[in-house]
Amino acid sequence: MDMLILTLSGLSIFIGVAALLIGSIGLIRLPDVFCRIHAVGMIDTAGASFIILGMSIYEGFTLVTIKLLFIGIFLFFTSPIATHAVAQVAHKMGVEPVGRNLIERPAKKKPASKCGVRGKA
Amino acid sequence: MMMIVAMISCAVCLVMALIRTALGPTAFDRVLAVNAIGTLIILGISLHGFVMGRPEFVDIALLYAILNFIGTFAVLKIFSTGSLGDRQTGPK
Numbered sequence: 330m331d332m333l334i335l336t337l338s339g340l341s342i343f344i345g346v347a348a349l350l351i352g353s354i355g356l357i358r359l360p361d362v363f364c365r366i367h368a369v370g371m372i373d374t375a376g377a378s379f380i381i382l383g384m385s386i387y388e389g390f391t392l393v394t395i396k397l398l399f400i401g402i403f404l405f406f407t408s409p410i411a412t413h414a415v416a417q418v419a420h421k422m423g424v425e426p427v428g429r430n431l432i433e434r435p436a437k438k439k440p441a442s443k444c445g446v447r448g449k450a
Numbered sequence: 451m452m453m454i455v456a457m458i459s460c461a462v463c464l465v466m467a468l469i470r471t472a473l474g475p476t477a478f479d480r481v482l483a484v485n486a487i488g489t490l491i492i493l494g495i496s497l498h499g500f501v502m503g504r505p506e507f508v509d510i511a512l513l514y515a516i517l518n519f520i521g522t523f524a525v526l527k528i529f530s531t532g533s534l535g536d537r538q539t540g541p542k
Contacts, residue, residue: 338452339452342452342453342456343452345456346455346456346459346460349459349460349463349490349493350459350462350463352463352486353462353463353466353467353486354466356466356467356470356482356483356486357466357469357470362476362478362479362482365470365479365482366482369482369483369485369486372463372486372489372490373485373486373489376489376493377489377492377493380456380493380496380497381493381496383456384453384496384497384500387453387500388500388505393505393506393508396508396509396512397496397508399512400492400496400508400511400512400515403512403515403516403519404489404492404515407515407519408485408489410519411485411519411522411523412482412485414522414523414526415478415481415482415485415522415526418478418526418529418530419476419478421530422478422529422530424476424478
């Protein structure tokens with residue numbers, strides 16, 4: 330039984346750590362804000378959820394497990410909201426996505442931004 | 451042992467997110483990387499509690515989760531409207 334708990338928690342933490350590493354490499358290597366949001370979503374949902382699940386299995390049924398599950402539920406619901414807000418504000422401030430999807434659109438008047446967007450002040 | 455390995459890999463991921471925070475061309479890259487750093491710090495605090503044999507550190511991790519969410523939204527609101535929307539200044 331002890332061996333089973335150790336194996337399950339180790340497997341879960343391993344999957345979580347793999348998701349964290351993949352997400353961090355993606356955060357460095359992907360070319361755009363809108364692409365990097367995918368990598369951060371990987372860190373926030375898969376990595377955090379699996380590591381918290383592994384710690385919960387390791388701890389057993391105590392008060393610490395309930396607090397860990399609170400953290401997991403909170404991260405699971407708030408991280409997609411935060412990344413969605415980042416994407417929405419970036420689109421509103423005029424960040425252009427890279428790639429071949431830039432069909433000739435009429436040039437819109439973009440709001441002037443101070444956020445380091447290319448071509449603006 | 452596995453908690454120590456997970457903590458070390460959390461630190462490696464945190465260094466990569468710091469590189470993106472330093473390099474990021476726009477401010478939104480930096481906001482995104484800081485959000486990821488917050489999540490990694492939450493996991494690191496919880497794992498540190500398990501490594502040290504005192505899992506009560508989870509309370510501090512819960513506090514960091516709430517602060518991370520609110521901080522991201524505050525920075526985004528300043529970028530989006532120019533203020534935090536209080537009575538004196540108000541949104542433009």
